[in-house]
Amino acid sequence: MAIVTLKEILDSAEAGKYAVGSFNVINYESVRGILDAAQLVRSPVILAIAQIQLDDVDFASIMNIMVHEAEKASVPVAVHLDHGLDFRTIQEAVRLGCSSVMFDGSALPLQENIRLTKQVVDYAHTRNVSVEGEVGEMGRGNGGEKPSMTDLEDAKKFVSETGVDALAAAFGTVHGMMRTKPALDLELLKRLHENVDTHLVVHGGSGLVLEDYRRMIERGIRKINYFTYGYRDAARALKTYIEANPDALYDELSFFIQEAFKEIFTGVMEAFGSAGQA
């Protein structure tokens, strides 16, 4: 199975009424564990690296791992740049093999967000690369600020003028660790799905329970960015393992963490309904 675009993955998800997980990776172990999970349960999957992670991870090195492993996989894999913030990084992502890029202009005034996102779409689409945009700002769980909801009219205008393949919408989720359960505006989500001609994405899926995912998928969410709780659960599993095996060398821990990722993300793919769809 070759690497596929985000649009191909999300068109299938729309037809089958399920969502596909987008999982940020940090190293070889996380790439392997997530792809092992996807192949085990026959799920399409999105491997992502966010521009902010590139402060700590060399872009070309991690992309080589992602692209090489994705090409070997027996399920459809999109390789995605998450929260791209400038055109130069978008170009670099495409050059290194991303089949999908997100341009995050959500902090900009709408008209400027549209202008820059359109520039990214024009560049990416001629290279068969999908584009995700964002309207409305999601808050951060540990910052305590309230997210501003996506305005329906802004979203319609943004999608029709940019031609994005996917739209990250803000309807109550926040990034990072949650202190309290998020208040989701599911009615807004439903209206976005009915009125906006693109695939809908939710960021900041941590802190929700399985029932919340089911409700979001029913109302049109097709891509779920899931990071914090997956990595928290992997860390917890590793701590337990080290306590039980205090003399384990690092190579053993590295193999353990790959297995832990595989188990955790298998459960996530089942919850999103993408298991069995590849």
Ligand SMILES: [Zn+2]
């Ligand atoms: Zn995000």
